[in-house]
Amino acid sequence: MKSFYTIILLILSNTFMTFAWYGHLKFKELKWFENLGLISIVMISWGIALFEYFFQVPANRMGFNENGGPFSLVELKVLQEVITLIVFMVFTLLFFKNETIKLNHIIGFGFLILAVYFIFKK
Numbered sequence: 001m002k003s004f005y006t007i008i009l010l011i012l013s014n015t016f017m018t019f020a021w022y023g024h025l026k027f028k029e030l031k032w033f034e035n036l037g038l039i040s041i042v043m044i045s046w047g048i049a050l051f052e053y054f055f056q057v058p059a060n061r062m063g064f065n066e067n068g069g070p071f072s073l074v075e076l077k078v079l080q081e082v083i084t085l086i087v088f089m090v091f092t093l094l095f096f097k098n099e100t101i102k103l104n105h106i107i108g109f110g111f112l113i114l115a116v117y118f119i120f121k122k
Contacts, residue, residue, distance in 0.1 A: 003070045006063030010080055013055035014087040020048035022088075026095045078119045082112055 024041050027033045036044075063069040063076050071079065092099045 002062055002068070006059050006069065006071065006076075007079070007083070009055045009059030009062070010083045011087065013052045013059060014080070014084045015091075016048055016052040016055065018084070018087050018091045020045040020052065022091065023048070023095075075119055078116055082116055085109065085112065 024033075024045060060076055061067055061069075063071045063079075065072055089101065089105075093101070
């Protein structure tokens, strides 16, 4: 069950982080957002990223095998990176309609899945 909770928390944390890192690129289309300076945008992104930590830290603490979790440190990191890329692709396809998934992206993701396989292979 800790595996499931760890993965859910990582998905939530990466959703907030992706939104913090890339959301401002789309929100510049909003009237109130278009005149904000860089410092204001950075502060808004930091505010969003704060919520990422509310999920990321518990996910890592719960999931780490030295804390009774199912994953090694390397497994946690690889899992987090794959989740980041999946969340990023969903975010990109939903919010940036001009972006497309190309064959080289699919091949790259295939290699990442292979990386996960080899990292988790005992």
